[in-house]
Amino acid sequence: MSYFDLSNSKLKIIAAITLTAVGSEILYYALKKFRRIPKAEVENEVLFFPDKGIACPAYFERKSGCNQSVCSYIHEVTNLRRVIIRLREAKKTLDVCIFILTCQEIGQEIVNLKRNGVKIRVIVDYEMANSTGSRIELFRRHGIPIRTKKVLQLMHHKFAIIDGECLICGSFNWTMQAVTANWENVIITSEPGLVQPFAIEFQRLWDEFSCLT
Ligand SMILES: [Zn+2]
Known part of the structure; x- marks a missing residue:
């Protein structure tokens, strides 16, 4: 059946849909031109540690969930999980600039991202890179580039x-x-005016610091 064989009512429906689509497109660009449509929504999140417990890995990560009748973990979204959820959103790049990184859960998340093709760079304090429980050696084994600087001052970011x-x-x-003991604060934001200066500072440090050997 050709397009022209369609009944009058069908033609009317097609015409109405087409006009609506074209009309909304025109309206969108008209509103955009006059700045009635806001820019991409800025997302802000503020977290305060310590968490009151550790989120149950099985409950959140396994399809079958947690099968413990009495579970020592908690079955609610903790701040650590919120940070991990954000990290997991990385599609292309993850730049980390951190004084000390010993948290196994975050370390594993970063390794998983690397396996999924995310380009990762890590800047770390020279002394803390080899501290007890540091995840830095694990990262190096997975081919994640690490940079640091051997100085007396702390790389305290x-x-x-x-x-x-x-x-x-x-x-x-x-x-x-x-995560579990200290009073800490975290801001997560997509506000370009905040993200950009940090991105520039990261690149500046990346260029200044040397590969960890
Ligand atoms: Zn559980």
Whole structure:
């Protein structure tokens, strides 16, 4: 059956749909031209540690869920999980600039991202790179480039940039001590005015620091 064999009512429906689609397109560009449509929504999230417990890995990661009748973990979204959920959103790049990274869960998440093709760069404090429980050696084994600088001063930053458009920063070092015991704050934002200066600073440090050998 050709297009022209369609009944009058069908033709009317097709014409109405086409006109609606074209009309809404014209309206969109007209509104955009006059700045009635806001720019991409900026997302902000503020987290405060310590978490009151550790989120149950089975409950959140297994399809079958947690089968423990009495589970020592908690079955609700913790702040650590919120950070991990954000990291998991990385599609292209993840730049991490952190004083100390010993949290196994975050370490494993970063390795998983690397396996999934995300380009990862890590800047870390020279002394803390080899601290007890540091995940840095694990990263190196997985081919993640690490840079640092052997100086007396601390590389005390704690921030990460996801896909160049989401910033995670605050007092929070990526350690379980910080997750479960310390009072810490974290801001997660897609506000370009905040993300961009951190991205520039990351690149500046990346260029200044040397590969960890
Ligand atoms: Zn559980």
